[in-house]
Amino acid sequence: MRRGRSAQPTLFADDPPDGPLGAIEGWLTSTGRRPALGVDEVGRGPLAGPVVAAAVVLPPEIPSDLADLNDSKQLSEATRERLFDALQVHALAIGVGEVDAAGIDAINILQATRVAMRQAIDQAVAALGRPPAALLVDGHLRLPGWSGPQWALVKGDGRSLHIAAASVIAKVIRDRFMAAQDALYPVYGFGRHKGYGTKEHRAALAAHGPCPLHRASFRWTPPADG
Incomplete structure (x- = not known):
């Protein structure tokens, strides 16, 4: 008996359509796949801070x-903040998860993202x-x-409004957290770069060394002269 795609029908039953943002939501409705849960993460790449994931039911x-609603990277901070507040009102469920720098170092960034x-x-399913x-x-x-x-x-x-909503929730929560760390660790400029490996951040690491928010398992190098 052949075993292949049919062995995992829940993963490959059919594929969501390509198309403009929101086309997938039409497909979800027309195929009876409501409620749907969109999941995204923010913070896999930074040198410091947590990885944050959000899950949203619209x-x-x-x-x-x-x-x-759009990919959070395409939105201004003001628009993200406004959408974040609106999602608290309109989303049917929201869940948030995070793993801090020590947790990332312990299990690696891929596993931390999954956690x-x-x-x-x-959290969203419970809600x-x-x-x-x-x-x-x-x-x-x-x-x-x-x-499922x-x-x-x-x-x-x-592509998906559900995932876009999750990206906004995760981005706003993580950015707020990193901005708040300026008061504790002012020499790094976390409020500006949110822990990403900018030239400013690498220069601060070279001058001051890491703080508890930094991921020891991530490599970094000082900025080139000039």
């Missing part, structure tokens, strides 16, 4: 004050009160151990 009809995503999903009919995960990363229908969508935060 209502079938998107209200007007969520009309600007944060699972925390966020579990929703039932499993979603579809799980949409940004990127190539499928979530191990998830038994699941799709990993490359650049999903620009």
